Amino acid sequence: MTFISTTMATDNGHLNDASPSAVDQTVVDAIATADIYHSAGTTYLHIDNPLTSNSSASSNHDANPTGAVVPPISLATTFRQNTPGEPMARDDPNSWGLGYEYSRTGNPTRGVFERAVAAAEKTKYCVAFSSGSAATSAVIHLLYPGEKLLSIDDVYGGTQRYFRKVVNPRMGIDVDFVDFGNKDEVQSKLKSGGGKTKLFWLETPTNPTLKVTCIRSVAALAKEHNALLAVDNTFCSPYFQNPVEFGADIIVHSVTKYINGHSDVVMGVVCTNDEDVYKQLRFTQNGVGAVPSPFDCFLALRGLKTLHLRMEAAARNANAIALFLERHDSVSKVVYPGLKSHPQHEIATRQQNGYGAMITFYCVGGREQAAIILQNLRVFALAESLGAIESLAESPSLMTHASVPDEQRKLLGIDDTLIRLSVGVESCVDLISDLDSALNAALSSVGGGK
16 A cells, blocks of 8 residues: 555645555545645644753754653753853754753743744744733834834734833834725825834734735835834634745744633744844843743643644634624624625635634624623633634623724724624534524614514
């Protein structure tokens, strides 16, 4: 029997010229059906180089002498040196060539997690931080006072709050918020920036209105203005989108969300192919010290290993739920990139490998009806955050985006009737039944109902 690599099969399931021999088409079809994950599972589960640190084994390029299939949790805060100023285990790939001297500077468990995420995002480098907000802060540390930051207008509430209340007034960095789909607005802000704009900050899809932006177009614009492009890829995860393929310089994740995926870790990462950017990020990681614990890195690495399974399952649920919501009398509008009604559906189709598991919808009525919906959910949990195996629902105007100024929320369409869903992997039937019951309760309160 001949082993068939899935790379030998074309999109229509027929073997290409790389096939070593003719194979029964039934087998080929079975392979195509089984490997719906774009071979991501192999990337997430296996890393090319050794997994763990051992000073004596490193010199033999075998840093896993026990053969353990799971990287161990290294709790040591400090590491012995045979020669003063010469850290051991520089050959260990998990040390990124630096060896180990102090766990804030480098840790074997953190190192293997960083390498795994870099592989998932198709980048050379990854630097882990104690939260997504800390990761965002590390990217801002690339800027100097007097320089400017151009951010997408519909951005995570915590990010815009940090930009408005810390970065601008305390660090002397000007911040403008724009719709990158509005070329005239973008050009106006760049012109007023006087050549000082050094960083573009993009979310796509955005949080919470799920606006999708063409990364390639923004990357070209950033390059034209000698600026870096950072993309917060949290909503898509590395499974559904790899911004580096479209010209992004920096990719940011709240690991708390999809990468970890189990609501039990707070962490962030920054990925890049730019060696200079990487060195600055690594310096900030060590200098500021906002590093994740080895145990959290262990948990997040375990979460990453099932990312492809979770994302596919959640996205299938989300697609069905979005179609259901579009047809419900208690819903006035549904926003989901997978729907043809989404204004940037074609962009999402081009640059994403899937449409994700986040849904935003507007209910009929007002704040009272939105509250009735949220308070009547039983399978969905009323909670902030997103990206976990369990389904969550929230009111951005009162919860995650309450810090956004009222006038800005109004411009972005973040009103009291907007509800954000993070769809999990429960039974789709149970999730839709839960929503239907809650929506009908809200509809009854305005004189409708079923």
